[in-house]
Amino acid sequence: MGDLERAVANAAALWTALAESREQEHVRTDSYLVVEGGRRGRRVMVLSPSPSAADVDELKAQATRPSAGGVTFEDAYGAVDLSGLGLVKRQLAVMIRQPSPLPELPTPVVKIALTDDPKDLPTIERIAVDAFPLETFQPYGQGEAFPRALFERDEINYFVATREDVPVGITMTVEAGGSAGIYWVTTLPEHRSLGIGRALMHVVLEHHDDRPATLTAATAARPLYESLGFETLTMSSWWSGAPS
Known part of the structure; x- marks a missing residue:
């Protein structure tokens, strides 16, 4: 399995776990995953770089x-052209970091715990939402958003940063597809720009130091991830449609 395939497989594992724990209807084939979220929206993921003509339709x-x-359509392979629809x-950048020593972390202002x-x-x-x-x-x-059934899944891990005993x-993370996928690196607005995101990432990467780490990054977050050794695999196409 190549690095991009690992990242896609990990993301598919996350959305499958979410669908199952939220009791949402979903269909998964070799080429795609579709999760029906009702008023939460439909999630569509392309899982193959070369879906058949029937699958593209x-x-x-x-x-x-x-x-x-609404609809969110994620295509890391650029396999389906939705222009004109x-x-x-x-x-968004799909990124990977191979297991390797981490750069030194400045003294963190928070405590991080699995x-x-x-x-x-x-x-x-609540913090994620x-x-x-x-x-x-x-x-x-x-x-x-995160039902108890999701918390109980073996492949899912949660990390919490606290500052002066307050969660901030x-x-x-998701252990699947030969990688550790990292999702929703989130800090409360009033505690941002203090290095909390970096501290979270350090602990996560140390915890999963035996396998590649994958994530999808918005433009603003890429410098942080690059400073930690992540490299961009591809720019994934994300299409969105309004509620209807």
């Missing part, structure tokens, strides 16, 4: 079929 149908919550396109305590789940979920933000899960409702940041 199905993917285009899923991208344009009405959805109460009324969708908005943006590009948690398996269910009592921490509402705090983790409000600070990332997860707009389709606003206003916040406990257990809607979180991230989630």
Whole structure:
């Protein structure tokens, strides 16, 4: 399995786990994953660099079929051209870091802990929904974005940053597809620019030091990840459609 395939497989594992824990209808084939989220939106992922003509037709149908919550269509391979279908396109970097020593971390202002305590789940979920933000899960409702069933899955790990005993940041990792996928590196707005995201990343990478780490990064976050040794594999096409 190549590096890009590892990253795509990991992201597919995350969205499959989310669909199962949220009890959302979903279909997964060798070429695509479709998750029906209702008012939370439909998620479509391309899982193959060369889907068949029939699969491309199905993917285009899923991208344009009405959805109460809109559509997010993720294509790291650039395999499906959705131009002219009324969708908005943006590009995000798919990045990977091979196991290697980390640069020295300045003295952190927070404590970072891996948690398996269910009592921490509402705090983790609330920070992700409000600070990332997860707009389709606003206003916040406990257990809607990260149900208890997701917390109990072996492949999912949660990390919490606390400052003066107050939770101020979180991230989630997924162990699947031969890599550790990193998702929702998030700090509360009033605690940003203090190095909390970097501290979270250090602990996560140290915890998963036996395998490649993968993530998808917005432009503003790329300098942080590059300073930690991540390299860009490709610019993934993300198409979005408004609720209908």
